[in-house]
Amino acid sequence: MKRIKMLAAMVLLVIPVLFLGCNLDVEEEQNVYYVSTQGNDESPGTFDEPWRTIQKASENMVAGDTVYLREGVYNEAVTVSTSGEVDNYITISNYQDETVVVDGEGIDWGYNWSSLFDINTQSYLRIEGIRVINSRWAGFGSTTDDKGSSYVEILNCSTYNTQASGIIFMNAENIIIEGNSIERASINTSGSQEGISLDNVDYFEIKNNKVFNFTNDVPGRGGEAIDAKNGSSYGKIYGNEVYNIPKIGIYIDSYEGEQKDIEVYDNIIYSCGQGITLANEKGGYLRDVVVRNNDISYCSWGLAIGGWNDGYSHEMENISFVDNKLTGISRSGIYLNNPDAINVVIKGNQIQGTSSYVPIRLNGGNLSETVIDGNYFDRISGDHPVGTNYNMLE
Numbered sequence: 001m002k003r004i005k006m007l008a009a010m011v012l013l014v015i016p017v018l019f020l021g022c023n024l025d026v027e028e029e030q031n032v033y034y035v036s037t038q039g040n041d042e043s044p045g046t047f048d049e050p051w052r053t054i055q056k057a058s059e060n061m062v063a064g065d066t067v068y069l070r071e072g073v074y075n076e077a078v079t080v081s082t083s084g085e086v087d088n089y090i091t092i093s094n095y096q097d098e099t100v101v102v103d104g105e106g107i108d109w110g111y112n113w114s115s116l117f118d119i120n121t122q123s124y125l126r127i128e129g130i131r132v133i134n135s136r137w138a139g140f141g142s143t144t145d146d147k148g149s150s151y152v153e154i155l156n157c158s159t160y161n162t163q164a165s166g167i168i169f170m171n172a173e174n175i176i177i178e179g180n181s182i183e184r185a186s187i188n189t190s191g192s193q194e195g196i197s198l199d200n201v202d203y204f205e206i207k208n209n210k211v212f213n214f215t216n217d218v219p220g221r222g223g224e225a226i227d228a229k230n231g232s233s234y235g236k237i238y239g240n241e242v243y244n245i246p247k248i249g250i251y252i253d254s255y256e257g258e259q260k261d262i263e264v265y266d267n268i269i270y271s272c273g274q275g276i277t278l279a280n281e282k283g284g285y286l287r288d289v290v291v292r293n294n295d296i297s298y299c300s301w302g303l304a305i306g307g308w309n310d311g312y313s314h315e316m317e318n319i320s321f322v323d324n325k326l327t328g329i330s331r332s333g334i335y336l337n338n339p340d341a342i343n344v345v346i347k348g349n350q351i352q353g354t355s356s357y358v359p360i361r362l363n364g365g366n367l368s369e370t371v372i373d374g375n376y377f378d379r380i381s382g383d384h385p386v387g388t389n390y391n392m393l394e
Contacts, residue, residue: 030064030088033057034095037072054078054102057092064088069130071098077107078117084124089151094129104135112188115141115168121148128155132162138193139185141168148172155179163188164222166211168197175204182211182225189218194227195245200257204228204235210242217246217273224248225272231257231284237264245272249299252277254284254316262289270297275326277304280314280338287317294324302326302351304335305344305365316341322348329353336365344370352378352393360385 035057039050050070051057055078057067063085069092084090094100104116116135119125119142132139139159142149148171158181159166166182169175177196185195195211198204206226216223225242228235231254242249249269252262269275275296280286296302303321307314316338326333326349333351336344344366351359358381360372372387380386 030066031062033061033065033067034070035067035074036070037074038070054092058082061090063090063124066091066093068093068095069098069100070095071100073101073103075103075105075107077104077109078102080118080120080122080125083122086124086151089124089126089153090122091126091128092130093126099131100129101131101133103133105133108136112137112164112190112192113143115139115143116162118142119149119152119169121146123150123152125149125151126153126155127157128153129157131158131160132166133160135159135162135164137163138165138168139182141165141170142172143168143170146171150174152176153178158182160184161187164192165197166195168193168199169201170199171201172198173202175201177204177206178208180209182209183213184215185211186214186216186223189216189221189223191220192216192222194222194224194251196226198228198232198235200231201228201235202233204232206235206237206240208239211240211245212242213244214246224251227251227253228262229253229259230255231259233258233260233262235262237262238266240267242267242269243271248272248274248277249296250276251279252286252289253279253281254286255280256282256284258285260286260288264289264291265293267294269294269299272299274301274304275299277301277306278316278319279304279306279308280316280340281308281312283312283314285315285317286319289318290320290322291324292320292322296324296326296329298328298330300329300331301335302329302333303349304332305338305341306335307338307340307364314338314340316344318343320345320347322346324349326351326353329357331357332361333357333359335361335363336367336370337363339364339366341366342369346370346372346375346387348374348376350376350393357381358384360387
């Protein structure tokens with residue numbers, strides 16, 4: 001009898017220990033905070049007692065936290081202070097359908113760099129539903145010369161009237177830019193990057209954005225709509241609408257780096273100086289780029305392979321322009337200007353334009369390394385190439 005009582009006591013001791021052990025594997029509940037233009041940074045950041053500034057929220061968030069921004073105009077510069085973790089992103093978002101504006105009017109940090117909403121090399125972040133206007137330089141971004149951000153999503157945001165890029169990342173990886181509106185970016189004509197700009201970024205998606213109404217038409221001074229450059233690789237650019245851009249709609253430029261494995265497809269581009277251009281400006285190496293199923297209209301040039309800048313080699317390899325539709329082109333449907341490009345395929349494209357345009361213009365390109373086959377033209381122009389198995393459009 002005495003032994004039975006001792007066993008019972010031991011079981012009662014073990015049960016709470018086992019129960020406590022199970023709780024060790026349960027994740028701690030993550031925090032949700034709120035910011036309002038009517039709030040106070042001395043408050044706890046709750047729905048009823050929100051903080052006043054986005055910066056206050058940034059400085060107090062940890063992995064897995066979410067901050068909701070209530071409707072209003074926030075006249076502040078924001079520097080994100082903390083990274084999230086794998087499966088525990090930090091999220092900064094507008095609350096429900098409320099309109100949140102970060103306005104840089106009067107905020108001058110004194111030099112042409114950085115962003116009004118500065119991701120600041122942090123990682124595992126999701127930024128959603130925020131509008132940035134009147135930035136001294138870029139809108140959203142991380143612009144470091146060293147290792148930058150990774151696993152960042154900029155979703156359904158917008159920028160307007162930024163001196164440089166609407167969205168920019170440098171030396172980063174695993175970046176998603178989706179569903180954003182970029183208007184009047186790169187208005188500074190001293191060299192102000194591009195509307196959406198990726199510089200040495202690996203593993204990226206630029207998708208379903210609208211980029212439009214730029215004014216920068218100064219040659220060599222930035223102002224392209226979407227640019228993946230200087231070694232940016234393993235990426236996709238698709239589903240974007242680009243229009244009213246004096247310069248290039250989508251630009252792929254290896255610049256000084258090795259750049260590879262990029263797909264550009266299902267984009268709609270119109271009323272631009274050039275539709276989609278591939279280049280190698282300063283001795284880099286561009287390879288394995290597929291440009292397909294894009295709709296380009298009312299541009300001076302439709303598609304181009306350029307070398308640019310004398311004094312450098314412009315190595316390119318495995319470049320494809322396939323099944324694109326070009327209409328209303330005023331100068332050149334497809335422009336071949338790089339003598340160093342090899343294994344170029346131009347196939348199944350429909351090309352239409354004005355009475356003076358050239359469907360495929362060869363001006364320094366390497367025709368012996370270019371396959372032109374099965375394209376559709378509305379006219380033939382002089383001695384410029386048409387390739388094999390071509391068809392005439394009615």
